[in-house]
Amino acid sequence: MRSLWFGAALAALLVAGCGEGGKKALTVGFSQIGAESAWRTAETKSIREEAAKRGVDLKFSDAQGDQEKQIAALRSFIAQRVDAIILAPKVEDGWEPVLREAQRARIPVVLVDRGVNVTDDSLYATLIASDFVDEGRRAAEWLVKKMGGKGNIVQLEGTSGSAPANDRKKGFEAVIAKRPEMKIIKSQDGDFARDKGQEVMEAFIRAEGKKIQAVYAHNDDMAIGAIQALDAAGMNPGKDVLVISIDAVRGAFEAMIAGKLNATVECNPLLGPDAFDAVEKVLRGEALPKKMVVKDSFFEQGTAAEDIKTRQY
Ligand code: GYE
Secondary structure (H helix, E strand, C coil): CHHHHHHHHHHHHHHHCHHHCCCCCCEEEEEECCCCCHHHHHHHHHHHHHHHHHCCEEEEEECCCCHHHHHHHHHHHHHCCCCEEEECCCCCCCCHHHHHHHHHCCCCEEEECCCCCCCCHHHCCEEEEECHHHHHHHHHHHHHHHCCCCEEEEEEECCCCCHHHHHHHHHHHHHHCCCCCEEEEEEEECCCCHHHHHHHHHHHHHHHHHHCCEEEECCHHHHHHHHHHHHHCCCCECCCEEEEEEECCHHHHHHHHCCCCCEEEECCCCCHHHHHHHHHHHHCCCCCCCEEEECCCEEEHHHHHHHHHHCCC
């Protein structure tokens, strides 16, 4: 497939008419899932800012949480003959036909933040994302330590069918499964959103009440919603009930400083620079690794007041 993209790169150069040493701006389509979380807003901002910095003509499409709209956006980018496409895919399944259309049109696709299930990985140039299984594992290991290897946990899952929800659950549950005295007593989809996280947590509290000793949320926004539900029920989040989540957005640091969130596993959304490096490389015909793993850190309540000073999102 590299030769196809190389062909696309050549074509782009020809169209650009580089004769006078001037580079014509690249046109790149970016299909974003929506704006369900602070993480995603930060990712959008990073990609927009990086496009502006490089003089890229960015066609931005927000699918408002609807995969069908993302597919339609991709088709429209193909019809407009963009030079490349950046795709943040909502769920893992269902992309193969439209990715084939892009490939046939010789438009390379760079995946950001979430992966896809396809039978042929030449359908995308590269995936730039965190290791979600590892994030889940780290959250679980922290809880094992803090709970002394026993207790009842509830899990707020991310958007069903999405790579981060699938993998954060997998990594977490693999660690907990080795602890016979630790139990996940409830687990449900909260769609990575604050209001949904709160709603699901209210239902968990109605069903399990004081049996709940810890909350594991697949993102900070849902944890913040859950904290509101716990507060309303007089259940002391951060003290009587441990709360851990993923992303490390500013709101998580504020919740840690307030003593209500205990820890957060970082997931870096500032993918703009890497995404456009990848686009430029693939258009030059350079080979890219199929996956580029973003390095992430881990933050706890105790240092949150210091850590927040240097956070960028
Ligand atoms: O963790 C969550 C968001 O795909 C990694 O999506 C991303 C996740 C992120 O809505 O907050």
